[in-house]
């Protein structure tokens with residue numbers, strides 16, 4: 001029989017107890033009912049049991065942790081098959097409990113064991129249990145397993161991240177010759193191309209319609225110097241839709257620092273571009289509308305001085321025809337006219353100045369701001385018999401862009417003045433109150449020009465929204481809000497009740 | 512005497528035939544590679560002794576055994592199988608086999624078989 | 629190594645030797661479980677490792693446990709054993725096991741019994757010896773089948789696979805005996821010796 005030489009090794013040689021005793025393994029000889037026939041020195045030392053005291057006893061009676069059924073089954077199988085059966089430390093941990101008393105770091109309290117059950121004497125139904133200390137191996141395995149687990153987790157995380165990047169981030173990988181090496185799913189989806197359609201194509205060739213010579217040179221220059229470069233460009237999707245991309249070109253290296261090429265991180269800024277274009281258009285519209293308002297205000301301001309000049313000219317004419325014109329009267333009238341014309345030209349300069357955006361922040365008295373603002377409306381206010389009451393502490397100062405603030409205040413006051421044209425009442429008034437807080441000031445403007453209906457109130461800041469029957473562009477309050485919130489970092493709210501309208505402007509004391 | 516050797520393995524048939532021939536000179540030996548073939552041969556040639564494997568394609572030994580006896584009740588059936596489970600032995604004896612012998616067959620084992628029969 | 633093609637005769641011999649060996653192994657397990665197994669005809673096939681891995685991968689999905697054991701000698705190689713979850717549970721029930729660790733141990737034992745009795749008997753029929761060492765028996769996490777580097781060392785393998793089938797107990801498994809390159813040549817010489825002795 002093939003197995004015989006193997007299994008009978010131990011029996012065929014005379015068992016030299018000395019040899020068996022000095023072996024660094026535990027050896028027990030048992031019968032198939034688990035009676036102990038022999039126990040070597042190693043086991044005696046490690047378990048603290050004397051061979052004499054356990055001979056003839058059952059192994060599972062000496063060590064209560066041993067599962068009788070399992071061990072018996074393994075012994076019987078070994079005898080039946082005439083080949084060894086096993087316990088492995090991997091799954092069984094240990095058979096004979098031996099405490100580890102060494103002062104070394106171990107994951108285990110008990111020695112981890114591999115156990116071979118070798119058929120020893122088939123007639124007497126004896127087997128030899130050979131016990132090998134596998135604690136070191138088990139410790140190493142545990143360490144290895146923990147590390148493998150960590151590596152696997154990291155790997156899984158990396159794969160997840162990669163997937164996310166591929167699906168969410170627009171990127172194109174280029175080699176040093178700007179040939180497309182890879183392209184993310186997100187970018188492919190956006191452009192409507194399959195990967196195979198773009199791989200190994202030259203990036204500049206692909207974008208030839210949208211990257212001009214200058215931009216290309218800039219890109220190449222930065223790339224050559226391994227510098228990060230930001231640029232914007234248009235691109236076309238496969239079905240011809242135009243998109244705006246913002247690009248960041250970053251050099252890519254492998255883990256040894258060798259250059260691989262470049263990564264182009266992209267952002268779809270089409271929506272932002274559209275918005276920007278839209279806003280620019282709105283802004284230019286509102287500028288021209290402001291100009292329109294300005295012209296109409298100038299017309300108002302000029303009405304009286306012009307009629308004064310008219311009168312002076314007519315008087316001069318009549319006096320001249322009647323030969324009543326003396327030199328003194330003529331000079332007096334001409335001086336008056338000169339004064340008036342100067343006033344006219346000042347008015348224009350004032351308007352022009354106020355509607356020219358300031359580049360610098362200056363500290364000004366708020367009273368002065370209102371003085372300048374109302375000066376341009378004085379005439380209309382008087383004409384319509386509006387009572388204008390202003391309560392502003394002379395000491396209140398603000399550091400801001402003053403022209404922008406003046407323009408906003410004019411717009412609000414003008415709105416009130418215009419409202420009275422639509423809704424004339426008995427006692428028309430506009431009041432302005434300014435209160436200074438710790439960090440900001442509140443400008444409170446109220447009129448009683450009929451108020452604003454709630455459904456209109458919630459839309460007054462929308463561009464192109466107007467209630468004025470004529471000349472209203474609907475951009476005044478939109479501009480106001482944009483200026484106050486974006487430029488002056490303030491807040492504007494409008495409320496209305498019982499035929500009155502309140503506008504509250506809150507501004508930081510200093511920008 | 513007529514013999515039928517039934518086994519899907521050529522090796523098994525060869526060794527069976529060879530060991531049979533060492534003991535029997537004027538044997539007429541038929542061969543079948545599965546149970547179905549064996550039943551046909553039994554019907555036609557009525558062999559005295561049928562050697563029958565258990566694990567075979569088309570028709571295994573368990574299925575063939577009663578059919579062979581039905582075709583020729585005087586046939587003596589010797590099951591030659593690798594299946595040495597006690598229950599396998601009991602089963603074939605219950606089905607009417609004379610003997611159950613463990614594979615592989617050599618001349619010595621064949622002598623024993625022929626002696627018993 | 630050139631592609632190996634087994635002749636019909638070679639296959640037949642290997643199949644029959646395996647049949648005999650497997651009969652032996654099954655009887656041992658049947659006794660251990662006090663059950664009756666139905667034997668099936670072993671499949672013999674020469675495969676590329678990639679093809680084998682594919683088969684393993686198919687089995688992986690329905691398996692609960694996968695273990696391997698190496699055997700050494702003139703005839704050397706490795707056995708691989710798959711058992712599905714239901715079968716493992718039924719095995720546990722049958723052996724009256726107490727915990728999951730016991731189940732793992734019992735399946736390793738089953739692997740060992742199958743491998744030892746199969747290969748010992750095969751070796752015996754081919755007039756040689758094999759031996760087994762304990763550390764060579766191990767449980768392999770199913771998701772790491774493809775990383776078992778001993779498999780990757782093979783270029784071509786003779787794969788003998790057969791089903792472990794305890795109908796009444798509903799325990800089913802699949803065992804593969806894989807022989808390495810140099811062992812295949814030895815195996816063929818043996819097969820020819822056996823065949824020549826008969827003709």
Ligand SMILES: [Mg+2]
Pocket residue numbers: 518519520564565566567647
């Ligand atoms: Mg067969």
